Amino acid sequence: MTTFILFGTFFLFMALTVPIGIALGIAGLVTAMYSANISVTFLSQGLVTSTDNFALMAIPFFILAGEIMGKGGISNRLFDLANVFVGRYTGGFAMAAVITSMFFAAISGSGPATVAAVGGIMIPAMVAEGYDKKFATALIASAGSLGIILPPSIPMVLFGISANESIGDLFLGGILPGLLIGGLILLWAYIYSKKQGYAGTGESFSFKKLLQALNKAKWSLLVPIIILGGIYGGIFTPTEAAVIAVVYALFVSMFLHKSIKLKDLHAIFRNASLSSVAILIIIGTANAFGTILSMERIPQAFADGFLSVSENSVVVIIMIIIMLLIIGCFIDTAAAVIIFTPILYPVALEIGMNPIHFGIVMIVTLAIGFITPPLGVNLFVGSGLSGLSMPVLAKAAIPFFFVILFGLALIAVIPQLTLLFL
Template sequence: MTSFVLFGTFFLFMLLSVPIAISLGLAGLITAIYSPNISITFLAQGFVTSTDNFALMAIPFFILAGEIMGKGGISSRLFNLANIFVGRYTGGFAIAAVITCMFFAAISGSGPATVAAVGGIMIPAMVAEGYDRKFATAVIVTAGSIGIIIPPSIPMVLFGVSSNQSIGDLFLGGIFPGILIGICLMIWCYFYSKKKGYSGTKESFSFKKMLSALNQAKWSLLVPIIILGGIYGGIFTPTEAAVFGVVYAAFVSIFLHKEIKFRKFPKIIADAAISSVSILIIIGTANAFGTILTMEKIPQAVAETFLSISENSIVIILLIILLLLIIGCFIDTSAAVIIFTPILFPVASQVGLDPIHFGIIMIVTLSIGFITPPLGVNLFVGSGISGLSIPTLVRAVVPFFFVMLISLAIIAVIPQLTLLLL
């Protein structure tokens, strides 16, 4: 009965459009009041201690670095460079947009931030080049999902903390899956553009233009190299790398690109703080929710249920993916990682799945939730930029949804893609 109260109140608040963090907290509080075995004081202490974690300090700093880079002229420089290489081919603008999203993903660690930073520049540019607005927006909205797969990734930090796995290993594991998804999206963009007659630019390749674009984008390209190289070179931890990323982003944007003035920094910091606080509140309330799940032995029950259906690892992966696809439609990615990692991780372990491989499968699956209604955060960001209605954008995204599913299937059945660099 306690479990029914917990999940019943949670979904009731969700149906009433109560924010996810508040829904989790209220569900935990009401359940604690209902059950004599759960102490409200214990839940309150768990709320504080769950956020008192050195690794979690990386989250606000990665968010701040992404905010600074997003407003510091990074997106336009990355696109100009990508467009030099692929712009003259069929669908070149769309392919360049995907490449730009992949590069920005290696800076921001966030899907919606990638859509906001790249979409504001790319969607109008693609429309001006003759692309249909629906297709242009769908490209950016979907490619923005790569923001949480190519490292650094905020959900990977949360998964690492929740499952006690190395965040550095998760970052390494996400590189090739993120690249694979980008390649699959580019292939679809090419064939769709060929069908619709979206030809490339008339400009021929020029080494002079390439060197000029490379020179303009060099400071942007160094960000993932410095951050990831520093982590894997043993120079600093992921948290320290996030701090360094903020310092580097501020220096480049103010003194080198000169596109951010000091007077804009309070607004940038405030925006990053709001995003960070919302995630940290989710972490705290989700921890209380998860504590009750553990006390009620829900993870063990889920594991037994899954294993009663089959002990075949492929079948278990399919069940987990199906569950996470549904969850991603309704629950924020950060909250989903914190709530369901303790539930599904034991199941994956019992069928012999590598923990890093499972983590990447989980995060890639939940990334699809960025483009599936009713939550679909990337859809709302893209809609705000393009002016398209959500139903119109959802229809445009459907082919990209299947491309993402194909990519996910490849990642799930070929663990070497994830584990090759470990």
């Protein structure tokens, strides 16, 4: 009965469009009031202590770094560099947009931030070059999903904390899967562009232009090198890397690129604070929710339920993926990671799945939720940038859904794609 009240209350308030952090908190409170075994005081204490975590501090700093770099004109410079390499080929603008998204994903750690930063420039530019607006917007929205697959990734930090796994190992594990999915999106962009007759610039490769683009983008390109190189070189932790990313982004944007003025900082810090607070509220209330799950032994019940259907690891993984694909349509990625990691993590261990491999499979699956309605956050951002309606954009994103799903299947069945660098 306790389980029914917990999940019933949560989904009821979700259906009433109550913000997910509040819905989680109310569900935990109602359940605690019903059950004699759960103290409301204990839950309220957990609300605070769950956010008192050194590793968790990386999230607001990565969000702030992404906000600074998004406003600092970094995406322009990254696109100019990508365009030097692929702009002359069929669908060159489309492929350059994907590569720019991959670069920015390796900086921001956020899907919507990647779409906003790259799409604001690339969607109008692609339309001006003769690309269909629906394709251009769906392409950017889909490539934006790489924001949580390529390191540094905010959901990877959350999974690492929830499962007590190494965040650095998760970052390493996300490199090849991110490159694979980015490559598949590039391939589809080329195939579609060839079919539609979207020609490239026709310009021959020029070392002079390459050096000019590299010179303009050099400070932007150093960001992922500093962050990941510092973490894997043992120089600093992921949290310290996030702080360094903020300081570096401010220095580059204000003093080298001179694209951000002192007066712009208020809006940047405000936006980053609002995003951070929303995530931290979800983390706090989800912790209370997870505490009740553990006390009621719900994760073990889920594990037993999955294994009662089949003990075949492939069948269990498929069931988990289907479940997460559905969850991703309705629940924010950060919340889904926090809520369902304690439930599904024991299942993965029961079937002998490497925990880092499982974490990447989970995050890639939930990344598809960025382009699947009704939540589809990247689609909403793309809709705001292009003026296209959500139904039109969702239809245009269908091919990309299957492209990413194919990449997910490869990642799930070939563990070495995740574990090669570990």
